[in-house]
Amino acid sequence: MSTTATTAAGTTTANATADTDTGTAGTPAAGPGTPGPEAPTRGALRALLPALAAHRALTARTCAAALLEQGSLVALLTLAAHTVGTAVLDGRAPSAGTVTALLALVTVRALMTWREMDLSHDLAYRVLAVLRVRVFDGLARSAPARVAGRRSGDLAATAMADVEALEFFYAHTTAQLLAAGTVLSGATVVLATVEPWLVAVVAPVAALLAAAPFADARARAARGGRTRTAVAGLSADTVETVDGLRELLAFGALAERRRALARRGRQVGRAQRSEATWETVAAAARDLLIVLAALGVVATVAHSVTSGRLHGAWAPAALALALSVLGPVAESARALSQAVALRAAASRVRAAVRAPALAPPPAAPRPLPPGPLGVRLHEVSFGYGGAPVLDGLRLTVPPGRTLALVGASGAGKSTCAHLLARFWDPSAGAVQLLPEGGDPVDLREVDDAELRRAVVLVGQDTPLFHGTLAENLRLAAPDADGSELAAAARRCGVDRIAPLDTLVGERGATLSGGQRARVALARALLVRPRVLVLDESTAHLDNAGDARLATALAAEGRTTIVIAHRPATIRRADRIAVLRDGRVAEEGTWEELTARPDSALNHLLATTPS
Numbered sequence: 001m002s003t004t005a006t007t008a009a010g011t012t013t014a015n016a017t018a019d020t021d022t023g024t025a026g027t028p029a030a031g032p033g034t035p036g037p038e039a040p041t042r043g044a045l046r047a048l049l050p051a052l053a054a055h056r057a058l059t060a061r062t063c064a065a066a067l068l069e070q071g072s073l074v075a076l077l078t079l080a081a082h083t084v085g086t087a088v089l090d091g092r093a094p095s096a097g098t099v100t101a102l103l104a105l106v107t108v109r110a111l112m113t114w115r116e117m118d119l120s121h122d123l124a125y126r127v128l129a130v131l132r133v134r135v136f137d138g139l140a141r142s143a144p145a146r147v148a149g150r151r152s153g154d155l156a157a158t159a160m161a162d163v164e165a166l167e168f169f170y171a172h173t174t175a176q177l178l179a180a181g182t183v184l185s186g187a188t189v190v191l192a193t194v195e196p197w198l199v200a201v202v203a204p205v206a207a208l209l210a211a212a213p214f215a216d217a218r219a220r221a222a223r224g225g226r227t228r229t230a231v232a233g234l235s236a237d238t239v240e241t242v243d244g245l246r247e248l249l250a251f252g253a254l255a256e257r258r259r260a261l262a263r264r265g266r267q268v269g270r271a272q273r274s275e276a277t278w279e280t281v282a283a284a285a286r287d288l289l290i291v292l293a294a295l296g297v298v299a300t301v302a303h304s305v306t307s308g309r310l311h312g313a314w315a316p317a318a319l320a321l322a323l324s325v326l327g328p329v330a331e332s333a334r335a336l337s338q339a340v341a342l343r344a345a346a347s348r349v350r351a352a353v354r355a356p357a358l359a360p361p362p363a364a365p366r367p368l369p370p371g372p373l374g375v376r377l378h379e380v381s382f383g384y385g386g387a388p389v390l391d392g393l394r395l396t397v398p399p400g401r402t403l404a405l406v407g408a409s410g411a412g413k414s415t416c417a418h419l420l421a422r423f424w425d426p427s428a429g430a431v432q433l434l435p436e437g438g439d440p441v442d443l444r445e446v447d448d449a450e451l452r453r454a455v456v457l458v459g460q461d462t463p464l465f466h467g468t469l470a471e472n473l474r475l476a477a478p479d480a481d482g483s484e485l486a487a488a489a490r491r492c493g494v495d496r497i498a499p500l501d502t503l504v505g506e507r508g509a510t511l512s513g514g515q516r517a518r519v520a521l522a523r524a525l526l527v528r529p530r531v532l533v534l535d536e537s538t539a540h541l542d543n544a545g546d547a548r549l550a551t552a553l554a555a556e557g558r559t560t561i562v563i564a565h566r567p568a569t570i571r572r573a574d575r576i577a578v579l580r581d582g583r584v585a586e587e588g589t590w591e592e593l594t595a596r597p598d599s600a601l602n603h604l605l606a607t608t609p610s
């Protein structure tokens with residue numbers, strides 16, 4: 001068996017302590033081709049933009065609202081200043097048209113402030129909802145290798161915290177930057193006609209403010225990356241702690257775990273503090289620049305008026321226009337610098353979304369012929385990145401027969417089961433289904449949905465989901481009617497556990513290991529698989545329960561591969577294959593293999609407690 005829930009929790013403590021000591025999020029050996037948790041951040045923000053394409057109309061409305069919001073404020077301040085200027089210098093009261101325009105601008109500004117916030121958040125939440133599903137799709141595509149290679153809390157951090165962090169990018173950056181750029185361009189044209197020197201003051205400051213976040217983009221992204229990694233590590237440790245609470249309690253390891261979590265928390269705090277410190281320094285630098293620009297604008301306007309280039313009545317308007325346009329520019333610079341820090345989150349999300357399929361779908365699927373299916377592993381080699389686990393393995397199970405696959409712990413039995421379920425593909429050789437009298441069909445040629453109906457794998461610790469027994473059974477066959485459900489439940493003794501509308505709690509926490517196994521087996525039977533792979537599925541049951549289930553599972557025409565250590569289970573199979581050194585060391589019936597004193601099976605049985 002590969003990692004199980006119970007053993008994972010037991011080994012977690014050691015892993016987690018080591019992680020905390022080195023200050024890195026632990027990443028056990030990944031499956032073949034597993035993308036690493038940290039991907040390069042270059043272009044990660046740009047890669048977020050295409051997600052807006054699905055919401056073109058809403059994006060356009062958000063941009064328009066942002067433009068009206070920023071533009072109306074600049075126009076309002078400029079017009080108000082002009083009105084005051086002409087009233088003071090020319091002694092003219094504002095006309096009814098001017099008052100109406102001022103009131104209209106106030107109204108537009110108020111309405112657009114609300115509208116822009118409403119639309120930009122609506123847009124962001126829609127994009128994030130799609131992103132979350134795409135992250136989930138990526139995880140599903142690359143499971144279980146990715147899940148084996150990355151800790152679940154780390155994956156949860158990508159699916160939740162990293163995606164959530166991107167809300168800022170979609171709600172507060174894109175439309176606002178576009179609007180600020182447009183308002184700045186318009187204001188620059190007006191300023192150029194009124195007093196070109198004002199452009200000479202405003203334009204370089206605007207350029208400096210816009211460029212500043214990119215000047216230390218690498219360091220900023222690295223600081224953001226450290227925060228994301230620390231948050232992911234904390235999330236991974238927290239999830240493992242909750243999962244393994246019983247073991248931690250049993251071994252009296254709670255206090256040490258608590259200290260480790262506190263250290264993780266401090267790591268997150270330090271990373272966030274470092275980001276915040278740099279951000280406040282950058283904000284202070286921006287403020288200083290704006291103040292200097294404002295002084296420059298005031299001095300330029302004063303000089304223009306005294307030198308006669310600008311009429312005094314226009315001075316307040318020019319002043320207001322030049323100063324008010326600096327507001328959106330400064331706000332955009334702040335948004336940009338925050339967005340640059342999001343590159344790490346964006347790249348983690350991008351890596352999850354783009355995760356390659358470890359078992360890619362066939363270009364031209366081959367339909368499986370009806371009738372019983374056998375199984376063949378033809379010269380199969382496979383490894384998890386290190387030494388090969390399977391090395392040219394050959395194994396054939398004719399249609400309708402039962403084979404017990406045995407071997408020492410770590411021999412590769414579960415790996416064979418996972419290849420049969422096509423969780424991933426072999427690096428050499430082929431895993432095939434054998435129709436009776438037909439040509440073998442490589443699993444790589446079979447459509448995924450058809451494969452899931454034909455081959456079902458039941459593991460030792462198949463987790464159940466929060467819900468009723470019936471809902472857990474229906475997971476495999478959503479269309480199964482009540483009588484089918486009842487029949488499968490009866491065959492596996494699920495009906496003796498509790499009524500089918502009983503809630504089982506998260507991961508089936510309210511059931512015993514044996515009861516969970518019965519539910520998992522009944523669930524598998526509902527699919528009516530032609531090939532059933534049982535990976536120590538009945539290990540939690542007593543001998544009598546195991547025997548009764550074996551009788552219930554026996555079905556005409558179904559091929560069954562049983563991975564087991566229990567002699568009584570192995571004995572019931574038609575044939576037995578012993579796995580050693582990545583190959584089948586010997587194969588035969590129970591009688592044949594046990595008759596030879598030096599057989600690998602006898603060696604194995606001698607070391608297996610009965």
Ligand SMILES: Nc1ncnc2c1ncn2[C@@H]1O[C@H](COP(=O)(O)OP(=O)(O)OP(=O)(O)O)[C@@H](O)[C@H]1O
Nearest residue numbers: 001002029030148384389409410411412413414415
């Ligand atoms: N996801 C993984 N990443 C890296 N190595 C793995 C992974 N899964 C299994 N292995 C390694 O592959 C080898 C075979 O594991 P496998 O689970 O197939 O053994 P097994 O025969 O089922 O063992 P057991 O009887 O103990 O369940 C072991 O050395 C194991 O450490």
